Amino acid sequence: MTGLSADQRAGFESVVDEHGLFSWLGIELEAVEDGRVVLRVPYDEKFANLVAGGEGNVHGGVTATLVDTASGFALRSTFEDPAAARLTTTDLDVSYLRPATDDLTVEAEVLRAGGSMGVTDATVSSTAPNGERKDVAVGRTSYRLFRGSG
Structure with a gap:
C-alpha cells in the first residue's frame, strides 16, 4: 500500500471536519493510505449504555458506525479524488466480541475495489x-462505487 499525498489526506480531514456526525463523534484520522484507514474515537459518556454506578460500555451503534465510516474511507482512498468520491453502503455486518469501555480504534482494509x-x-x-x-468487534462491508461521471 502506498501513502496518499498531502492534498488527499487534507481532503479526508475536511470530510471529517465538515460532516456533522463525524464531528459529533470526535472522529480522528490516525492513518490513511491506499486501501487502508485507521480512525479513533475518544471515549465519551454520551456514547455509553450507563449502568448503576455510572460505568458503561460504548453503545454498539457507535462501533457499527465506525466500521461503516472507516470502510467507506478506505474505499475512498482507491479513488483519484478521495474527498469527491461517491459511494454508498450496500451491506454492513458487525460481530461484537466483547464490551468496549474506552477509546475506540478501527482499522479498515479494502479487500476489493x-x-x-x-x-x-x-x-x-x-x-x-x-x-x-483488545478487539471488541469485527466487520465486513460492501459498497456500491460510483466511478466516473455516471
Whole structure:
C-alpha cells in the first residue's frame, strides 16, 4: 500500500471536519493510505449504555458506525479524488466480541475495489479494564462505487 499525498489526506480531514456526525463523534484520522484507514474515537459518556454506578460500555451503534465510516474511507482512498468520491453502503455486518469501555480504534482494509463494487474488512479495538488492548468487534462491508461521471 502506498501513502496518499498531502492534498488527499487534507481532503479526508475536511470530510471529517465538515460532516456533522463525524464531528459529533470526535472522529480522528490516525492513518490513511491506499486501501487502508485507521480512525479513533475518544471515549465519551454520551456514547455509553450507563449502568448503576455510572460505568458503561460504548453503545454498539457507535462501533457499527465506525466500521461503516472507516470502510467507506478506505474505499475512498482507491479513488483519484478521495474527498469527491461517491459511494454508498450496500451491506454492513458487525460481530461484537466483547464490551468496549474506552477509546475506540478501527482499522479498515479494502479487500476489493472494483469498478462498481467494493468490499472491506474492519477491526475495532479498545482498552479493556485490565489495561490490555483488545478487539471488541469485527466487520465486513460492501459498497456500491460510483466511478466516473455516471
